[in-house]
Amino acid sequence: MNTTAELTRRIRYVASPTLARFHASNAFYRGVMGPVGSGKSTAMCMELVQRAQRQRPGPDGIRRSRFAVVRNTYRELADTTLKTWLDWFPEDLFGRFGHSSMTHVLRFADVRMEVLFRSLERPGDLKKLLSLELTGAWFNEAREMPKTIVDAMGDRVERYPAKRDGGCAWAGVIMDTNPPDTDHWWYRLAEEERPGGWEFFSQPGGVVELSPDGDGPRFAPNPQAENLDNLPPHYYARRMAGKPADHVRVYYCSKYGSVQDGKPVFPEFRTSVHVAREELRAVEGAPLQVGLDFGLTPAAVFGQRLASGAWLWLGELVAEDMAMTRFAEELRRVLAERWPGLEVLVHGDPAGTQRSQVDERTPFDILRASGIAARPAPSNDPLLRREAVALPLTRMVDGRPGLLVDPQCRVLIKGMAGAYRYRRVELAGEERYKDEPEKNRYSHVCDAAQYLMIGAGEGRAVLGCESGPRPARAENAYDPFRRRA
Template identity: 65%
Template sequence: MKHEPAEIFRLHYKAPPTIARFMQSPALYRGLMGPVGSGKSSGCCLELMARAFAQTPGPDGVRRSRMAVLRNTYRELKDTTVRTWLSWFPEEAFGPFSLTDLRHGVRLARANGERIELDVLFRALDRPRDVKKLLSLDLTGAWINEAREMPLGIVEALGDRVERYPAARDGGSAWAGVIMDTNPPDSDHWWYRLAEETRPEGWAFFRQPGGLLEHGGVFAPNPRAENLEHLPPDFYPRRQAGKTPAHVRVYYCAQYGFVQDGLPVYPEFSDARHVARTDLAPVAGLPLCVGLDFGLTPAAVIGQRLTTGRWQFLDELVSRDMGMVRFAGLLGELLRNHYGDHKTEIWGDPAGMARAQTDERTPFDILRACGLPARPAPSNDPLLRREAVAAALARDIDGLPGLLLSPRCATLRKGMAGAWHYRRLQVAGEARFVDTPDKNSFSHVCEAAQYLMLGAGEGRRLLTPDQPDRPRQGRSVNAARG
């Protein structure tokens, strides 16, 4: 049935200060970050529609645009993004929305005889075939909702698809771009790297004030918070009750950070207690221990046991989609350049004893060929591996933690803080979790730390009765290890 647009539809929108600057930016890639409730999604909806109205009309007087809207899953796309869009642009005034292909065909007639034809395509990443089709489309612009959940590759690929519609014969693109909104990601996210560190040309990032401010661990309302006139009274103070400080900082204060999901593998870990304020240096005269995890994402952790029995993790080497030959070369270079004066013991995942089908070499063979005489850790028991690290975290020696991380161990730090976790099961009632930790980008370096501790004797220490009359160093690690 042909859609007959409403004769008059008045839409009133006043952009908060940060969103107003975001809308005025000419950058090809624009990012908007802020706390929950700050109006980010609404601002992006209005920005797409405003750009459609500003398109150059074709010879027939039609201003044409084709926009893509992305979210990480279809459930969130339908429940959140589509609802926000239709709340601003209802079907009875702007045209029918197709639930079959999640497409809104906006068709509007203007008083001067011109027409607006805007096709908005809603897509999610959990249907790879749809993403593949999307990245072959000719678009005017795109909006990525909650961009922290999107790979940078998708963002960059969308930038190559915009400014392709309409064709020059139909007026061409008066505007093209990729806009993004998000709650704050972690400090190792691509958003942080681009917005705070590299700041590439053609990218512009805008950060809204938080709804709360933190003073000495106490959170208070921020008088500079935006969009408060459209929120219930005391929106942020009432919602912070019962939330962890990490949750409040990310979602209400708009600070970069990590919010724990699932059950952490190391609840014994405390960032304030187990992470040094400055980079740790190796102690002269003491050997280094290196733990390795293999596979296509090999990782290494470099540590040292002090004479008091305390452990310090000095450094890490984390890779992605890297072969063992290249990784061994990088590890050897790191050890030579930064720790060349120290004797080194290297321990790896015992599964690395299996030979490859291509050349029948094991990861340990490759390491030895690169001058790194590594040995398999004495056990691959998951419980023993976890406890070897957990015991050091729980240990207290002279009022100091039994394990201290250097800030250089950024990935390991985040993994131990909860990024490596047991996934919650989707069941009703009491919270339940899977039996084994999730394999993710943090699991490899965390397991490398486990092999380090097992190889250095911490596993045997757990299985050996304590002898209080022995010297402290003897009690801190089993001196009889092989």
């Protein structure tokens, strides 16, 4: 059996300032966010071994512990997480790794430590994961994990070893990640809610963004960057070349944000052009058009067509795991509070005419029972729906954008900016994408926007037909563009 002194001579680890604070914390949930190459994964490996050494010994003098190491897919688990682990704790020193069981049992000094490597790729993986009896758990690249799984994992730790074998001297859930987007649960907990029992640590970026010049964004090495002694010279500068600015900000500057993977459904959309600088107000006399997408993630988009032919998207209503009955009540409340007195025209997903297997009512039946007169959009053709939105995006009306979105429509804006996308097809040698947009949390509200536009007549405009008479232009009508810089 290897002694602790023998292993210490083989393994030398010095924590950077941020990671040293992470190791010193005893919070039940702990997370580290940082750029690529900052030593996050190594710190997680060392944290598990350090905690295993601190467990109380059982009657036989052995300190027992069991940890789960979780990644979203098996390939990433094997290629990145497991490789890092075995680089630090090789089989010839710590014991053979069981490839069939994806388990490494480490034995050194008085420690017996089980490390179970698990992915969430197959349907039964989650059920097996959440039936384990663990000391602690590590989520590698936590931004790819649903919050519900992180919460459930908290109920599986502090269950091993049994009290008769020493019990748990420490238990908890640790996480590392590259920066997620600002609508991610990590951002909400770390920057806004900051609940008790949770601690988050942010490493400085490898580079910092400077004031832009005429050539666009500029970046420079960050003198506060960590782990540089373990990286090749000019590690970040060499990798920045040719990368989009959003990639550099997330992976090298360690800033919250997103890097789009896939092909945007609406490449015509430009945030700087189509998002208003201030809250948009409804125009009196013009009907309020509402687009609806159904299902357990229903969504609504509210808009108006101006006398000039330009469009305003005034608001969004986005729900998750909400039955149609509740959503109809919420929709009615929003209409009454925000736009009382306006004529309301509601256009829904034509698939909503199908009856439920539970009570044989359609979503349109439920809406009518709630006092909302909704009708199916005239078509569900994907190309026609897309073009009904794309056409106003490319249209200029009196020198101004043909479509303007209220800045409070955060999910809708994010979807239009690229999160609503065609998923890339993995083919060697060529770049191809699926024919239908990926279903995600942004697709429902973007679908609702398409039903709004096609239901309000933009579909006829796409086909070259008249989209109906325009309302008369009021002489002193509200101009939403007037206040734009």
